[in-house]
Each structure stands twice: as structure tokens, then as C-alpha cells.
Amino acid sequence: MLSEIQKDMTIGDILDExxxxxxxxxxxxxxxxxxxxxxxxxxxxxCLVHDIDPDEFIEKVNAFLKAE
Numbered sequence: 001m002l003s004e005i006q007k008d009m010t011i012g013d014i015l016d017e018x019x020x021x022x023x024x025x026x027x028x029x030x031x032x033x034x035x036x037x038x039x040x041x042x043x044x045x046x047c048l049v050h051d052i053d054p055d056e057f058i059e060k061v062n063a064f065l066k067a068e
Contacts, residue, residue: 004062007054011046012039020068024061028052 002018014021015033025033029050032038038046047054 001068002065004065005043005058007044007058008042010039011041011043014043015039018065021061021064024057024064028057 002014002021005014005021011025011030011033015025022033025046028047030038030046041049043058044054047057
């Protein structure tokens, strides 16, 4: 399981390692998590496409991962 995520990590790598973060991506509007192009995007790219601040998103996910 992940202890934290970073901007340059790909969505696919993150989801392969820890499915607990799926709701965070769904909440940002990223509903195509199984799509090959989405899996290859970095967290930063996904955030920018969905008009989400990457730093805020990462902070939120990492706070969840540290609390678990």
C-alpha cells in the first residue's frame, strides 16, 4: 500500500498499488480510471485536465494515506 503520492506518479501505478485512493479520483471527476490514456497520465496532468489544484489534491490524498 502507498504511504504517499507525488505529482509525477502515473494514475495506473497508483491504482495498481493502492485502490483505496479511487474515490479521490472519482471526486475530481476522473471517471475513466480504467482507460489506457488515463492510466498513463501523471497525477499533475489529471488534475490540470480536471481543473483541480495538483498540490491541494496531493495534500488531501496524502493526509488520507497517513491517517490509515
